[in-house]
Amino acid sequence: MKTITFAISLLLVSVVAVSEKQDHATVKASNTINHHEQSGRRAQNGPNAGKRMATWRKAHNDMRRKYHVEFGGTFKSVKWNMELKNHAEKWAKEIVKTCVNRTPKSGQNPNDYGVNSAVKTGTRGFQNPITVMKTWEKKLPLGYPKNSVMTQVLWRNTGYVGCADASSAVGAEKTCTAAVCVYAKAGNCAMKRFGFNWTQAVIEGPACSATCPPNLEVC
Numbered sequence: 001m002k003t004i005t006f007a008i009s010l011l012l013v014s015v016v017a018v019s020e021k022q023d024h025a026t027v028k029a030s031n032t033i034n035h036h037e038q039s040g041r042r043a044q045n046g047p048n049a050g051k052r053m054a055t056w057r058k059a060h061n062d063m064r065r066k067y068h069v070e071f072g073g074t075f076k077s078v079k080w081n082m083e084l085k086n087h088a089e090k091w092a093k094e095i096v097k098t099c100v101n102r103t104p105k106s107g108q109n110p111n112d113y114g115v116n117s118a119v120k121t122g123t124r125g126f127q128n129p130i131t132v133m134k135t136w137e138k139k140l141p142l143g144y145p146k147n148s149v150m151t152q153v154l155w156r157n158t159g160y161v162g163c164a165d166a167s168s169a170v171g172a173e174k175t176c177t178a179a180v181c182v183y184a185k186a187g188n189c190a191m192k193r194f195g196f197n198w199t200q201a202v203i204e205g206p207a208c209s210a211t212c213p214p215n216l217e218v219c
């Protein structure tokens with residue numbers, strides 16, 4: 001089955017400019033970035049890991065609660081899955097090697113997961129999940145497929161999500177942070193069946209991947 005992957009690139013010119021000044025002009029500013037990045041790492045894999053994962057999940061379910069009802073359905077939540085989170089972390093680390101936002105090729109996505117990603121250049125500090133979600137939500141009125149990151153967030157028959165972040169290496173040529181969310185089963189298929197009425201597809205569309213994460217029988 002066709003890999004269903006979507007990406008959104010956030011290139012914030014003003015942030016790039018500020019960061020270049022910090023990287024090259026003052027040591028103090030660059031320490032600030034390291035501090036943010038380290039606290040981001042602690043947030044993801046240290047004692048605050050649970051809180052960050054819960055924030056990612058809640059950001060999804062707050063949107064789903066709102067739009068499932070608005071689109072004529074009943075609210076269906078997504079659950080967290082560590083396999084998906086680990087896959088998200090792998091892909092985020094891959095993206096920050098070049099700081100170019102992209103979707104995995106099918107060989108890099110064997111379970112045909114849905115993948116959303118956001119890249120912010122000029123900083124190594126992890127983005128707030130709620131901020132990332134708001135940038136995805138802004139795409140919604142653009143219609144399908146321009147809003148495909150958000151239709152994946154909302155896809156009612158997607159049961160599980162896992163999200164993670166990564167930052168470019170210290171001293172790397174390009175500075176960025178990437179946020180990635182991985183979904184099972186993927187959304188955004190069968191649009192044609194609904195006459196490209198994407199609000200209806202979000203509510204009624206099928207689960208789009210053939211398989212689930214290895215640790216789940218149903219997803």
Ligand SMILES: *[C@@H]1O[C@H](CO)[C@@H](O)[C@H](O)[C@H]1NC(C)=O
Pocket residue numbers: 072197199200
């Ligand atoms: C899309 O489908 C929904 C639910 O079936 C319906 O209420 C809505 O009017 C449709 N929108 C368009 C633009 O056809």
